[in-house]
Amino acid sequence: MVGMPTIYDVARHAGVSPATVSRVLNGHEGVDAALTARVRESAATLGYRPNSLARNLRRSTTNLWAVIISDVNNPFFTAVVRGVEDAGQDLGYSVVLCNSDEQPDKEARYVTALLADQISGFIVSPTSRTANIRALVDAGRAVVAIDRRPRGLALDTVLVDNEHGAREATAHLIDQGYERIACITGPSRLSTASQRLRGFRAALRAAGRTPEPELERHADFRERGGYEAMADLAAARPDAVFVANNLMTVGALEFLSDKGIRVPDEVAVVGFDDVPWATFIRPPLSTVTQPTYELGRTAATLLKSRIDDPGRPPTVATLRTELHVRASSRRR
């Protein structure tokens, strides 16, 4: 025997047929106890490991999941991936990570490549082009969307309650007595961005105020966009700002710091998403945190049950956010 031992080697060693070895190793019922023991022992002494390539070819599937996220630089997504990975490993799956960089074309390329790889399940934070996701679904693959709701496609989806989170953050600012509260949200094509904006407006209305367009901005969910939006907003003289994701919050803070605008004395800030080391930024940053790791685990669970029961109607799981009030939004 030259390479890794095969099921034939084990069979010979145990004095049984390959079929029996296969049955034992796959836990099929109704194999004689004595044979089972012998097979187990032979497998152990030979150091047999099933060749997953052959198994997968035979079963025409793999134990691989692919996670296609839209920004690896965003700690939000990497935390989610960790949740997926841990849960996936428990269920016997390995996870391949792909970064679409929020570009539909890059996403499309991944989809095409991965389709050929018999990947058994996909977890995707969809870019705006739903066609990519549809291709996966049409090819009969199990797919779970995270973070965003894919437009016009019924899918297992894990979201957080963006509207609630934004509303709570804004209500807190109102509560602290801020008068001119601004909002920097993401691209309007992304459901997260519009939901967070909606929550912002809802809180204002609930307090008897009217949302003012001059205090609202759309940017790109990245640091630079947050910086520019904040610069642009400055003319409107807000005394507080709710920023709809972590990277843009960092950008907005950067602008304020560059201009020597004090937080929270001149402008209070609350950010959506956790910012790593939020407590280190001076002043410590108030945030609406999302249960990122949980989100990943939930997506993994949904994916597994979709694989086991492809006909099941789609589920949408919505997780709660949590407001953490810190110094950046507290009146002295």
Add this chain to the structure above:
Amino acid sequence: MVGMPTIYDVARHAGVSPATVSRVLNGHEGVDAALTARVRESAATLGYRPNSLARNLRRSTTNLWAVIISDVNNPFFTAVVRGVEDAGQDLGYSVVLCNSDEQPDKEARYVTALLADQISGFIVSPTSRTANIRALVDAGRAVVAIDRRPRGLALDTVLVDNEHGAREATAHLIDQGYERIACITGPSRLSTASQRLRGFRAALRAAGRTPEPELERHADFRERGGYEAMADLAAARPDAVFVANNLMTVGALEFLSDKGIRVPDEVAVVGFDDVPWATFIRPPLSTVTQPTYELGRTAATLLKSRIDDPGRPPTVATLRTELHVRASSRRR
């Protein structure tokens, strides 16, 4: 035809043999131009995609690489992974990400599982237990070590010049006139930790000073460890501290901030590794940055050439660090 079209379907459609289809699709030389065109066309019209499971079984390899890193929460490693991934994709490989969490047992479990998966290449930041890596090498897999030198094993390795980086950082502190310079480094079993400590001491000696044990601490390369080491150091009254990784730097800053110790007036700080948003921490943090993305790309290149030429003698690539001086270590 019910499922995906196979190479036989294409062959029939194009009126050639499966072998010819295979040759065309794999770009083998010397196939008649007319046939080539016909095969290409048939494949296109049928929407043929090669089944990589079958191909891999036949070739008994995969187009998968596994990256086993020791801490997914550390932005250093995630940045490296990005470099690996981008380069890998260019070379036709997908990347599976695994997190050993600095635990040899967890690493061992991954190694065992992945060995069965015919993964074609491994990039590993080894934990202290070299046996795990040795298992990969013994099984004939292509392996590249990153960040740390695996003890007692000749391997393709990508490192940064830790000693130089630490020395430069320390020299800068000396230059600024600090007198009692402390060092918080990592676990002594990790080469990165000991090299950075060595660089620190070398700089002191070069300035005619003697390293004092009471100003040196080993911690665990995590935030909490940095916090505790700083707390412990405080009694020795340092006026500057060089912290040998990013997470511990954050921990040390946290302690200083908790105690109201001003940076850099009372204690100056330089950290090794980039800290995301280093510019946001007040005061902006001086850092020794590593070329993380480049490190990943280099590892990918080495891995590829190891796969192509398994007999090649091992290469050790050492990349340079860069000192970025910011306010946290500047005398007023």
Add this chain to the structure above:
DNA sequence: CTGTTAGCGCCTTCAA
């Protein structure tokens, strides 16, 4: 230059 053929290692009927 092209086609025929024999597996890669496993699982799963089918028959005994």
Add this chain to the structure above:
DNA sequence: TTGAAGGCGCTAACAG
């Protein structure tokens, strides 16, 4: 309950 045999889709010898 166990064994024999075929085939998943592809590629690499080997013939022609």
